[in-house]
Amino acid sequence: MKSYDNVFVMDHPLIQHKLTFLRSVDTGTKEFRELVSEIATLMCYEATRDLPLMDVETVTPMQKTTTKVIAGRKLAFVPILRAGLGMVDGMLNLVPSAKVGHIGLYRDHDTLKPVEYYNKLPQDITERDVIVLDPMLATGGSAMDAITLVKRSHPKSIKFLCIIAAPEGLEVLTKTHPDVQIYCAAVDEKLNENGYILPGLGDAGDRIFGTL
Ligand SMILES: O=P(O)(O)OC[C@H]1O[C@H](OP(=O)(O)OP(=O)(O)O)[C@H](O)[C@@H]1O
Numbered sequence: 001m002k003s004y005d006n007v008f009v010m011d012h013p014l015i016q017h018k019l020t021f022l023r024s025v026d027t028g029t030k031e032f033r034e035l036v037s038e039i040a041t042l043m044c045y046e047a048t049r050d051l052p053l054m055d056v057e058t059v060t061p062m063q064k065t066t067t068k069v070i071a072g073r074k075l076a077f078v079p080i081l082r083a084g085l086g087m088v089d090g091m092l093n094l095v096p097s098a099k100v101g102h103i104g105l106y107r108d109h110d111t112l113k114p115v116e117y118y119n120k121l122p123q124d125i126t127e128r129d130v131i132v133l134d135p136m137l138a139t140g141g142s143a144m145d146a147i148t149l150v151k152r153s154h155p156k157s158i159k160f161l162c163i164i165a166a167p168e169g170l171e172v173l174t175k176t177h178p179d180v181q182i183y184c185a186a187v188d189e190k191l192n193e194n195g196y197i198l199p200g201l202g203d204a205g206d207r208i209f210g211t212l
């Protein structure tokens, strides 16, 4: 894999183990949905590693002491509909106070270009660090457009979190949005002639919602 300064591949054994079952054609909708959510939780843990901390005074039953809390940063999660929705609950497990925006995009089957159909972001997004969510980064068109839309609202920062990335998508996204850190669980081989990731896991939205 080509190396990029702002791409982080999460090789934690728990993530890799769950990803194997996510890929399998024998995994049904219920289990697929649970795995997407669990992987999102594990990825959220890593992607929030750089949140700043500050000292606070805490009184334990034994004595007064100095401990740490997150230093006033607020998060917003922005799933790309539909498939990104599958990651939201897993993220909220770790950061229940995060707000959730939605960007609706589908990829036109013929052109493979994203088509926007919904856009609702938190009003106070300028005060928030945004994590855009989508299990799949294929040609990169959907992530590129979603991040462009989010940038128009001027959040403090943007990260992109996906489960499987294609090399083609990483090339496009790192060039278009070099300021955005990208987190993924795997970088696969390539796209097929229909823009599907190989080996991939098929159509993430269809597998999450059972619309195959
Ligand atoms: O990198 P790209 O080439 O743009 O492809 C990736 C996009 O395709 C899938 O969405 P899809 O269009 O299937 O919509 P869905 O989530 O409603 O199924 C996926 O969830 C991404 O949003």
Ligand SMILES: O=c1cc[nH]c(=O)[nH]1
Binding pocket: 083, 136, 138, 195, 196, 197, 198, 200, 201, 202, 203, 204, 205
């Ligand atoms: O492999 C792919 C490519 C785009 N979208 C998916 O859901 N899967």
Ligand SMILES: [Mg+2]
Binding pocket: 083, 203, 204, 205, 206
């Ligand atoms: Mg789909």
